[in-house]
Amino acid sequence: MTDEERHDGDGSTRLTVSYGINGKVSAREIDPSESLLDDLRARGFTGAHAGCEHGVCGACTVLVDGEPVRSCIVLSVQVQGAAVETVEGLGTVDRPSDLQQAFSQCRGLQCGFCTPGFLMLATALLRRDPTPDHEAIREAVSSNLCRCTGYHSIVEAIGRVSGTPRSSHDRG
């Protein structure tokens, strides 16, 4: 048994899991079977949404050490010591990031349920490639589902931040 591990009288095990969230270290005692999504939400970071909870929709996407992951299918214990980034780290209602402003201006969201996941995907893309062409943007966002926008406005929003010219397909 480690210092971080505790066995309760009922046979259950609790672990203290610690990792960075948007630049600040956070520690919490969890059930080892807890998903990163549930753990983040329990720690007060509710921006990652629980959609399908089967790794399909991407609404729960966060960055772990800079890479997009579906937090519903990752165990919290797997990110011990890692740097996790959530949508709360991008900006605030009063001070939205350029990407968040572009989503708003380009109508890249309607109900908004999928938006945190798309914002995190786009953040990872723009760090990797600050000037992606439309194909690269489309490919990056194709892993997540949006039931409202038809995706064009999401691609346009990311393209606006990166300075990617609108394609004739998107002007339609």
Ligand code: FES
């Ligand atoms: S809620 Fe995680 S992929 Fe759908």
Ligand code: FES
């Ligand atoms: S804006 Fe509603 S699901 Fe994408």
